[in-house]
Amino acid sequence: MPGDPATAVVLPTTDDPSVSAERRIELFRVVLTHRVMEERIMTLYKQGRIAGSVYTGRGQEAVGAGAGLALGADDVCAPLNREMSCHIARGVEPAHIFRNYLGRATGPTRGRDGNMHFGVPERGVFPLVSMLGDLVPVVVGAALAFKRRGEARVALTFFGDGAFNCGDVHEGLNLAGVLNVPVVFVAQSNRVAYSTRTEMAMRNPNLSERIEGGYAIPCARVDGTDAIAVHVAVRNAVERARAGGGPQAIEALTVRLDGHAAHDDGRYMDRDLIAEYGTRRDPVERLAMRLVLDGVPRAEVDAVRAGVIAAVAGALAEAESAPAPDPADLANGVYASPLS
Numbered sequence: 001m002p003g004d005p006a007t008a009v010v011l012p013t014t015d016d017p018s019v020s021a022e023r024r025i026e027l028f029r030v031v032l033t034h035r036v037m038e039e040r041i042m043t044l045y046k047q048g049r050i051a052g053s054v055y056t057g058r059g060q061e062a063v064g065a066g067a068g069l070a071l072g073a074d075d076v077c078a079p080l081n082r083e084m085s086c087h088i089a090r091g092v093e094p095a096h097i098f099r100n101y102l103g104r105a106t107g108p109t110r111g112r113d114g115n116m117h118f119g120v121p122e123r124g125v126f127p128l129v130s131m132l133g134d135l136v137p138v139v140v141g142a143a144l145a146f147k148r149r150g151e152a153r154v155a156l157t158f159f160g161d162g163a164f165n166c167g168d169v170h171e172g173l174n175l176a177g178v179l180n181v182p183v184v185f186v187a188q189s190n191r192v193a194y195s196t197r198t199e200m201a202m203r204n205p206n207l208s209e210r211i212e213g214g215y216a217i218p219c220a221r222v223d224g225t226d227a228i229a230v231h232v233a234v235r236n237a238v239e240r241a242r243a244g245g246g247p248q249a250i251e252a253l254t255v256r257l258d259g260h261a262a263h264d265d266g267r268y269m270d271r272d273l274i275a276e277y278g279t280r281r282d283p284v285e286r287l288a289m290r291l292v293l294d295g296v297p298r299a300e301v302d303a304v305r306a307g308v309i310a311a312v313a314g315a316l317a318e319a320e321s322a323p324a325p326d327p328a329d330l331a332n333g334v335y336a337s338p339l340s
């Protein structure tokens with residue numbers, strides 16, 4: 001029976017010849033690093049060692065990885081909290097991410113956030129704004145700056161299907177189209193917003209149809225569990241945007257395999273979908289299957305897995321040994337100039 005985990009056979013990713021063997025392994029490494037890091041972070045959360053909450057991207061790792069690796073070194077991106085793989089693809093160190101979750105003094109927010117609300121400017125990663133959709137106008141502004149300065153750079157961000165009901169997304173899409181700026185939007189259609197199923201919140205949940213029809217922005221619809229398909233779609237969009245083709249969009253169809261956040265067991269979610277996407281369409285295993293079909297020896301695939309697990313363990317140990325913030329530092333960075 002399709003979707004029955006007992007009989008499930010993993011569906012390999014697409015086999016696009018334009019994606020090199022090295023890039024396939026890189027995608028696998030990034031997607032797996034995201035998966036393993038979040039497993040460790042969930043354990044830390046259950047141990048009461050994380051002050052904030054955890055919003056996993058389990059089942060959606062291929063989207064951030066495929067998109068992040070499609071950008072050039074000078075491009076910028078604004079990932080959401082489920083897009084840890086985009087940070088990793090851009091070269092953000094796992095230890096840096098762990099230091100933020102653990103609230104360390106040497107982490108990106110110096111103990112002020114225990115989640116993914118941080119940017120890494122030297123990697124072209126903008127900080128996350130929690131208000132849904134608010135990153136859309138921000139990256140449109142960045143793309144406008146690139147255009148006005150005559151720089152061949154591209155800006156990219158993500159939004160969820162829930163965020164698509166927020167005004168800023170629409171103002172941003174409209175402005176991007178009117179100004180014809182080099183920006184790429186990646187819609188994460190994971191069928192839920194918190195506990196609300198998308199079809200309960202919008203009459204037409206086909207975002208690509210609405211982005212193309214409403215804003216005349218080309219939008220490719222891809223399987224968001226297939227890292228190679230996502231990567232090719234975003235890479236093509238980035239190339240078109242860089243060449244002066246204006247804004248581009250990709251709608252990645254995924255399923256959120258966990259609840260909204262660590263406190264939510266997601267009992268309201270469709271069990272058949274979870275079974276299907278947690279097995280046959282697991283983004284990590286789909287890539288592993290692709291590598292095996294490509295002729296990569298199983299021992300080599302296993303070695304990549306072992307390398308990722310060891311690297312994540314090392315990064316976590318490094319973050320755990322980092323110092324806690326000094327309470328005297330609490331108000332620093334809150335005001336433009338220190339209070340006297």
Ligand SMILES: Cc1ncc(C[n+]2csc(CCOP(=O)(O)OP(=O)(O)O)c2C)c(N)n1
Pocket residue numbers: 082130131132159160161162163164166188190192193194256260
């Ligand atoms: C403007 C705004 N409204 C409400 C919220 C609370 N909120 C945080 S995440 C979320 C659901 C987001 O759904 P979606 O955009 O589909 O992303 P997903 O969580 O599915 O990845 C809501 C309602 C918010 N952060 N910002």
